[in-house]
Amino acid sequence: MFRIGIVGTGAIGKEIARAIDSGIVPAKLEAIWDRDEEEAKSFAATLKSKPKVLPLKELVEESNFVVEAASQAAVKEVGIAALGAGRSVMIMSVGALADKELLERLRSLAKNCHCSIYVPSGAVCGLDGVKSASIARIDTVTITTRKPREGLRGAPFIVKNNIDIDKITEPTTIYTGPASVAIKEFPANVNVAASLSLVGIGFDRTIVNVVVDPTIKRNIHEIEVKGEFGELKTHVENVPSGFNPKTSYLAALSAIATLKQVCEPLKIGT
Numbered sequence: 001m002f003r004i005g006i007v008g009t010g011a012i013g014k015e016i017a018r019a020i021d022s023g024i025v026p027a028k029l030e031a032i033w034d035r036d037e038e039e040a041k042s043f044a045a046t047l048k049s050k051p052k053v054l055p056l057k058e059l060v061e062e063s064n065f066v067v068e069a070a071s072q073a074a075v076k077e078v079g080i081a082a083l084g085a086g087r088s089v090m091i092m093s094v095g096a097l098a099d100k101e102l103l104e105r106l107r108s109l110a111k112n113c114h115c116s117i118y119v120p121s122g123a124v125c126g127l128d129g130v131k132s133a134s135i136a137r138i139d140t141v142t143i144t145t146r147k148p149r150e151g152l153r154g155a156p157f158i159v160k161n162n163i164d165i166d167k168i169t170e171p172t173t174i175y176t177g178p179a180s181v182a183i184k185e186f187p188a189n190v191n192v193a194a195s196l197s198l199v200g201i202g203f204d205r206t207i208v209n210v211v212v213d214p215t216i217k218r219n220i221h222e223i224e225v226k227g228e229f230g231e232l233k234t235h236v237e238n239v240p241s242g243f244n245p246k247t248s249y250l251a252a253l254s255a256i257a258t259l260k261q262v263c264e265p266l267k268i269g270t
Helices: 011-021 037-044 056-062 072-084 094-098 100-112 127-133 156-160 179-185 191-199 249-263
Strands: 003-007 028-033 065-068 088-091 138-147 172-178 206-212 219-227 230-238
Touching: 003 011, 003 056, 011 028, 011 249, 028 037, 028 056, 056 072, 065 072, 065 249, 072 088, 072 094, 072 100, 088 094, 088 249, 094 100, 094 179, 094 191, 127 138, 127 191, 127 219, 127 230, 138 191, 156 172, 156 179, 172 179, 179 191, 179 206, 191 206, 230 249
Parallel strands: 003 028, 003 065, 065 088, 138 206
Antiparallel strands: 138 219, 172 206, 219 230
């Protein structure tokens, strides 16, 4: 049985932990960790399995599969610790992988230590189609993310440019540019653009549009891909997480589905 350790007990980390604890994922929740240790201990006490609360090094030693659900800043430390110890890792804060040097280092570690890096689809659909299309030529990839005010409040781009989103009364595009920049400017909002970049044509050629839309209550992601295969369009309207409006509930469900696939013998999808 897989013994899973989770780093980060925010909205997504808790959803994943509950899924393992309830048996949805056929694995054992061995340990959890969060920089807020008291929060981690308090949350662990609510679970039937009563996972250990351990710092990263010990968590890795006790587990044989590690989930990063903390932040982009934590990916390097968690990824190197897990992969270096021969543990496969699932990365939720995939925007960190826009750092080419970090991505290659983690890939090299995974290859040399005979383990794997898993990146869930997140809050979008259609990544299997993009992955298939990338075997041939892809010409353009565009993702448009529409979110209500609360979903974008506090983003570095908004703060830096002194954008008063409370004064925006109609759908307004506040950013258009490459995913490599968008991921830094909206670190809590466009992780989906990172996943799309990894399976498609890269962070510099994938174009991201970010729209503040006070008329909606859901997080909307629209993907458009053109290439030798033809054209692909997807539209997803996500219910925001009840714990964090910047995160879509589907992102947590995607992580849980990925873990189920890791733990089960039947693998479906590209």
